Amino acid sequence: MQSFEKLSNRINQAVAESGLPAGPATLFEPIRYTMAAGGKRVRPVLALAACNLFCGDAERAVDAALGIEVFHNFTLLHDDIMDDAPLRRGRPTVHERWSPNAAILSGDAMVILAYELMSQVDPSVLPAVLAVFNRVAMEVCKGQRYDMDFEQRTDVSKSEYLRMIELKCAVLLGGAARIGAIIGGAAEAEAQKLYDFGVALGLAFQLQDDLLDTYGNPETFGKAIGGDILAGKKTFLFIHALERAEGEIRKRLLRLLRSPGSDPQQKIAETRALYTETGAERAVRDLVFVYFRQAEMILDNLTVDAARKTTLREISDTLKNRER
Amino acid sequence: MQSFEKLSNRINQAVAESGLPAGPATLFEPIRYTMAAGGKRVRPVLALAACNLFCGDAERAVDAALGIEVFHNFTLLHDDIMDDAPLRRGRPTVHERWSPNAAILSGDAMVILAYELMSQVDPSVLPAVLAVFNRVAMEVCKGQRYDMDFEQRTDVSKSEYLRMIELKCAVLLGGAARIGAIIGGAAEAEAQKLYDFGVALGLAFQLQDDLLDTYGNPETFGKAIGGDILAGKKTFLFIHALERAEGEIRKRLLRLLRSPGSDPQQKIAETRALYTETGAERAVRDLVFVYFRQAEMILDNLTVDAARKTTLREISDTLKNRER
Numbered sequence: 199m200q201s202f203e204k205l206s207n208r209i210n211q212a213v214a215e216s217g218l219p220a221g222p223a224t225l226f227e228p229i230r231y232t233m234a235a236g237g238k239r240v241r242p243v244l245a246l247a248a249c250n251l252f253c254g255d256a257e258r259a260v261d262a263a264l265g266i267e268v269f270h271n272f273t274l275l276h277d278d279i280m281d282d283a284p285l286r287r288g289r290p291t292v293h294e295r296w297s298p299n300a301a302i303l304s305g306d307a308m309v310i311l312a313y314e315l316m317s318q319v320d321p322s323v324l325p326a327v328l329a330v331f332n333r334v335a336m337e338v339c340k341g342q343r344y345d346m347d348f349e350q351r352t353d354v355s356k357s358e359y360l361r362m363i364e365l366k367c368a369v370l371l372g373g374a375a376r377i378g379a380i381i382g383g384a385a386e387a388e389a390q391k392l393y394d395f396g397v398a399l400g401l402a403f404q405l406q407d408d409l410l411d412t413y414g415n416p417e418t419f420g421k422a423i424g425g426d427i428l429a430g431k432k433t434f435l436f437i438h439a440l441e442r443a444e445g446e447i448r449k450r451l452l453r454l455l456r457s458p459g460s461d462p463q464q465k466i467a468e469t470r471a472l473y474t475e476t477g478a479e480r481a482v483r484d485l486v487f488v489y490f491r492q493a494e495m496i497l498d499n500l501t502v503d504a505a506r507k508t509t510l511r512e513i514s515d516t517l518k519n520r521e522r
Numbered sequence: 523m524q525s526f527e528k529l530s531n532r533i534n535q536a537v538a539e540s541g542l543p544a545g546p547a548t549l550f551e552p553i554r555y556t557m558a559a560g561g562k563r564v565r566p567v568l569a570l571a572a573c574n575l576f577c578g579d580a581e582r583a584v585d586a587a588l589g590i591e592v593f594h595n596f597t598l599l600h601d602d603i604m605d606d607a608p609l610r611r612g613r614p615t616v617h618e619r620w621s622p623n624a625a626i627l628s629g630d631a632m633v634i635l636a637y638e639l640m641s642q643v644d645p646s647v648l649p650a651v652l653a654v655f656n657r658v659a660m661e662v663c664k665g666q667r668y669d670m671d672f673e674q675r676t677d678v679s680k681s682e683y684l685r686m687i688e689l690k691c692a693v694l695l696g697g698a699a700r701i702g703a704i705i706g707g708a709a710e711a712e713a714q715k716l717y718d719f720g721v722a723l724g725l726a727f728q729l730q731d732d733l734l735d736t737y738g739n740p741e742t743f744g745k746a747i748g749g750d751i752l753a754g755k756k757t758f759l760f761i762h763a764l765e766r767a768e769g770e771i772r773k774r775l776l777r778l779l780r781s782p783g784s785d786p787q788q789k790i791a792e793t794r795a796l797y798t799e800t801g802a803e804r805a806v807r808d809l810v811f812v813y814f815r816q817a818e819m820i821l822d823n824l825t826v827d828a829a830r831k832t833t834l835r836e837i838s839d840t841l842k843n844r845e846r
Contacts (some may be wrong), residue, residue, distance in 0.1 A: 343549040
């Protein structure tokens with residue numbers, strides 16, 4: 199069996215070996231900095247594991263997997279400019295360390311680099327792989343745009359929120375799994391199942407992220423707790439709480455959303471208490487469970503060598519039990 | 523013969539018919555706005571004409587040509603953010619009309635859209651077309667980065683400047699012609715010649731742009747004259763003048779470069795006079811002639827049906843005689 203850790207290390211090795219051009223250093227230094235920051239490498243690992251599932255050879259998908267990881271890191275880089283975020287994975291963001299212009303341009307180069315890597319797949323599957331990648335890449339942009347649009351609204355519905363995180367986050371996990379499957383020789387119907395598996399995992403992952411951001415342990419989470427609350431994000435937690443809250447509780451929730459001047463720690467503690475009181479925390483925990491369960495069921499029903507499913511199961515289990 | 527105008531109109535039709543997704547409007551409205559602004563459509567016309575040269579059917583290259591035009595417009599959009607430019611083709615830039623964040627994200631979506639269009643080419647030529655597109659797209663980023671880096675320097679050499687405009691501007695014309703040729707069924711050696719033709723044309727085009735920016739007629743040029751001088755750009759004109767200037771003239775040139783507070787019209791007039799006095803104007807006009815001549819010679823030596831060369835000749839002639 200190829201463990202999550204082993205595949206993750208394989209991606210780190212590919213990152214280290216990827217020969218970026220020497221110059222201009224001002225273009226490529228921020229890219230190296232971004233790619234070296236690490237992270238769990240969930241998306242490329244999914245691509246490798248999905249490829250291995252169908253052909254027993256994860257190596258075939260390394261270039262495409264790295265392309266997906268480069269694209270993912272590009273989205274983080276540009277999102278950080280748009281959110282004016284000072285830190286990413288505990289280090290200054292590229293626009294802080296260099297400049298917004300440097301971050302825009304190096305991000306642009308990363309999209310092209312992602313396509314360069316994606317273009318390395320066998321010509322026989324290139325049109326199919328590109329069709330998936332083009333679609334999910336555009337959907338990620340749409341998701342980011344909806345996320346920005348939602349900042350101006352207070353009437354975002356649960357289904358709008360779920361659709362937004364599906365686009366912004368989940369489809370890229372789905373696309374990674376699907377592309378790995380295609381490279382591994384999966385038939386269209388099987389590749390679709392891997393896509394559905396990745397999307398379910400991605401939805402669980404993002405909702406879990408929302409929970410960790412509000413209820414996580416600051417020691418293990420690696421960043422400050424309560425960021426979404428302070429930013430006034432309309433997460434599923436907030437939407438559910440507002441939907442259920444009545445009378446005095448509803449007023450308190452809306453007052454908390456609109457009180458930028460109040461003590462941050464108190465605001466976080468009060469909002470969190472309301473989320474729990476209205477059942478929002480429970481509802482999101484249930485939803486996370488449902489999406490993980492959905493992913494597992496898709497895996498159960500796949501008609502491939504059972505032993506090869508182990509890696510994908512481990513990915514799902516690792517994500518389920520994560521605390522950061 | 524397919525005239526420049528006819529092919530340009532074909533591209534405008536393709537732009538009008540390109541079915542962008544409906545939502546989110548906040549993502550696609552800025553893209554429609556950018557693409558509808560027009561321009562000469564030189565790059566996609568080159569792709570169509572190059573395709574027609576080898577197979578007599580320009581239609582085959584329409585998607586790829588449009589992809590190149592979308593990519594070109596993406597670079598203008600992001601460059602305008604980086605330069606903080608208020609106007610483009612007489613209209614407010616996207617970051618002015620919407621916001622910098624909207625401009626970043628819609629620009630990102632345009633890169634993906636460009637690749638979506640490029641991916642429509644026949645699978646038999648897809649790897650070759652992508653190899654060219656990936657390379658020139660990355661080179662355009664490098665060129666923009668060098669251009670930004672040069673702002674901080676006063677010791678930019680002529681060969682550095684020529685290499686910068688080759689990357690930032692010329693290779694995309696070369697890539698357009700090469701991609702059109704590949705789609706039209708050209709052999710590798712012929713495709714290379716079309717690339718060289720496009721690059722020579724692109725170098726002539728950019729140097730001519732520098733001349734128009736300094737010596738153009740404001741009536742026909744369509745924007746204010748002297749922008750490069752006021753921005754302190756190290757164009758070939760400036761580099762040549764500084765190289766030739768001695769004593770008092772050299773001092774005046776450097777004083778003009780570093781005098782942000784002085785009267786703009788006087789600064790432009792004085793600098794322009796020094797460019798002419800030092801022979802810089804003459805040197806750039808000669809260089810423009812040389813590159814156009816080079817493009818024509820490449821065309822002369824192509825072993826294809828002479829009648830089909832007419833369109834490419836017309837493109838070259840139209841550019842040569844342009845006043846905007």
